[in-house]
Amino acid sequence: MRTRVLCLAALLAAGPAAALEPDVLFAKVSGSVWAIRTFDAQSRPLSAGSAVVIAPGRLVTNCHVLAKASSFVVRQENVAYGATLEYPDPQRDLCQVKVANFTAPPVALAPAGSARVGQRVYAIGNPRGLENTLNDGILSGLRGEEGERLLQTTAAIAPGSSGGGLFDSEGRLLGITTFAAKDGGSLNFAVPAEWLAELPARAKTALEARTSGADGNGRGAPAAGRPGAPRLGEVFEYVLIDGLTGTRTPVLYRVDRIDGENVSFNQGGRVEKADGRVVSIGAPIGGAFETASPPGGWGRPDLSAGMRWSADYVGPGSDRLRYQLDAAVLGTTELRVEGAPLAAWRIAYTGWMYVGVGSTAPAPHPFSATVFYSAELGRVVKFDAEYRRGAAGINREAVELVRIQR
Incomplete structure (x- = not known):
């Protein structure tokens, strides 16, 4: 009895595991975070x-x-290994790969359900090719429904961070960093590590659904309404181009839920009808393409040459930005997406953007955009905008669809 009491006292005195200093945490887990490089059929990056x-x-x-990769490798410094895909779960954007003769140690996983808003977290990955970069922050939110929640964090990520680790203060894996909201401040997201246990079963289900065309619950099937409607797990990959600096930023819209006529992208960050009309934009990541979006979006399913309309609305990006725009359908043109021709309506928007700062009355600034809308896809495939905001001069942005990942 006395022995049991002493053991219990020792456990109580020990308390929870102590948080690691950032340098100690990095030394503990960085050897388990690798860069990944993909190549096409001609071995081009x-x-x-x-x-x-x-x-x-x-x-x-x-x-x-x-x-789109024909092959890929994992690498760290001067060491590289060929790898192969083992378990794909495109709906959750998680893929497990296997590597022969690979000795890097696995990380420890945080207990399921242990993520808490406000806790200190650390992101380790390869942003913009800078291998094993450490960024710290807090877990700033849990987004989505129970069982499908994304981890929101202020720990910085950038292109190249995708697939990296989000760790708690004890060096345990909380999530896999996935995407950042463009111009969204410190809005960065990771999928929870507890999903990893479900990867093999979900990959098997996804493969069976792909073979049969659907799984009986709509998974793998397109949203109702038109032949080209989005499918569950599809990713529409755009690129956002800053017209002044030439900076190109990937913008990904992943279909993660189809509920009747509503199609949800990025865990509800964008919701559309099956015919492409925009229902809501909760987490804008596409620059002015989203922050200035009219109700219903920039295109519509009933377009015809010479059609005109006007819109007076507050944009989804800020309640301090109001738009008064006139739209005119100029006709059709042919664009190419992934090398394939695609017919698109060309729509010109011109008018004013009213910008409010502090308590001052909103000031008008000219705004214009040229929109290329594909009726086949039910979405904008190219967007060019030019506008002035404050004393910063003229801003120019372009958003283009570059591929559809199926």
């Missing part, structure tokens, strides 16, 4: 991302990192 070792010879990354 395609994309770069990150991957985390979760079991002997097994790493996990985001599926969008591997999209």
Whole structure:
């Protein structure tokens, strides 16, 4: 009895595990976070991302990192290994890969359900090719429904961070970093590590659904309404181009839920009808393409040459931005997406953007945009905007659809 009392007292005195200093945490887990490079059929580089070792010879990354790849390698410094896909779960954007003769140690996983808003977290990955970069922050939110929640964090991520690790203060894996909201401040997101346990079963289900065309619950099937409607798990990959600096930023819209006529992208960050009309934009990531979006979006399913309309609205990006725009359908043109021709309506928007600062009355600034809308896809495939906001001069932005990852 006395022995049991002493053991209990020792456990109580020990308390919870102490948080690691950032340098100690980095030394503990950085050897398990690798860069990933993908290549096309001609061995030309395609994309770069990150991957985390979760079991002997097994790493996990985001599926969008591997999209269109004919081959890929994982590497750290001067060491590289060929890898192969083992378990894909495109709906959750998680893919497990396997590597032969790979000895890097797996990370420890945080207990399921242990994520708490406000806790200190650390992101380790390869932003813009800078291997094993450490960024710290807090867990700033849990977004989505129970069982499908994304982790929102202020720990900075950038292109190349996709597939990296989000760790708690004890060096345990909380999530896999996935995407950042464009111009959204410190709005960065990761999928929870507890999903990793479900990867094998979900990959099997996804493969069976792909083979049969659907799984009986709408998974793998398109949203109702038109032949080209989005399918569950599809990713529409755009690029946002800053017209002044030439900076190109990937913008990904992943279909993660189809509920009748509503199609949800990025865990509800964008919701559309099956015919492409925009229902809501909760987390704008596409620059002015989203922050200035009219109700219903920039295009509509009933377009015809010479059609005109006007819109007076407050944009979804800020209640301090009001728009008064006139639209005119100029006709059709042919664009190319992934090398394939695509017919698109050309729509010109011109008018004013009213910007409010502090308590001052909103001041008008000219705003114009040229929109190319595909009726086949039910979405904008190219968007060019020019506007003036404050004393910063003229802003120019372009958003283009570059591929559809299926």
